[in-house]
Amino acid sequence: MRNDTAQPLYQQLEDQLTRLIGEGTLPPGTTLPAERQLAERLSISRTTVQRSYNALRQRRLLSAQGRLGSIVQGPGPRLHSGMDRLKGFTEEMRELGRVPSSRILEREVVTDRSISSIFGRPSNAAFLRLVRVRSGDGVPMSREAAWYNLERAPDLATDDLSGSVYARLAALGLPLVRCDQTIEAAEPTEEECAIFGFRQPVPCLLIKRRSYGADGDMLEYVEGLFRGDTYTYRLTLTI
Structure with a gap:
């Protein structure tokens, strides 16, 4: 994550995950880390991760799967x-x-x-x-x-x-x-x-x-x- 830009951290994270999904680095079916786990790994707040995940769910790039966490849906429709x-x-x-x-x-x-x-x-x-x-x-x-x-x-x-x-x-x-x-x-x-x-x-x-x-x-x-x-x-x- 970068601190030398005016772009909010949650948007930076959303953009990075979008790019990884679009490139196929995170293929459909991939389970992403839990919000708390990813926040600790990136040294950012859990709220930041939560906002990014929510935005990706609204764009249908992620789906919530209960205990499984958030799973990549991919850029295309079902x-x-x-x-x-x-x-x-x-x-x-x-x-x-x-x-x-x-x-x-x-x-x-x-x-x-x-x-x-x-x-x-x-x-x-x-x-x-x-x-x-x-x-x-x-x-x-x-x-x-x-x-x-x-x-x-x-x-x-x-x-x-x-x-x-x-x-x-x-x-x-x-x-x-x-x-x-x-x-x-x-x-x-x-x-x-x-x-x-x-x-x-x-x-x-x-x-x-x-x-x-x-x-x-x-x-x-x-x-x-x-x-x-x-x-x-x-x-x-x-x-």
Whole structure:
């Protein structure tokens, strides 16, 4: 903090935090120090920190999260995704004006009795297990673990899946036509906190989805954890 300027200390702090958020040094999901803690660290009054934090909350750059303190919201608005039809992450991000990207963490052909039961397949059935970090404009939005029915789509075991798997399924003549989906609150694991840049766990949305082809066969099962600080779902109901 500078003493050689007429700008009040709280505005200096607000400007510095705004710059750090805008540069990405403090990415969305970052938990800022408590007011008293930051005041002691910077040798300024708690009131100064409080005024700065309040100003940033009014600008929607910070959000109060109770015992978690103040969490960076980021310079952009929260994403409001519609639930009016089945669509993959890639299509969803493009509709929201974001550039989608994926990073594959794990990819393997597995047999799993629990997954076989979900698909209604024999216990020795083979599935492609794909774990990815899905991002919008370079910001990690979700970590998802997905399983795909290799009996129906064996090409997925060797295909390039860096883009949309839904588009690849459609190209194979297996477009998804419907899904059953549930959404529940969940706390991210230590690994997921590291992916999202959370210093402390932030409530997230756990989405479980079973997707089916035109003949009614289940082709995909997904468990995706979406960050709750920037992502909301919008549902329109009609009578």
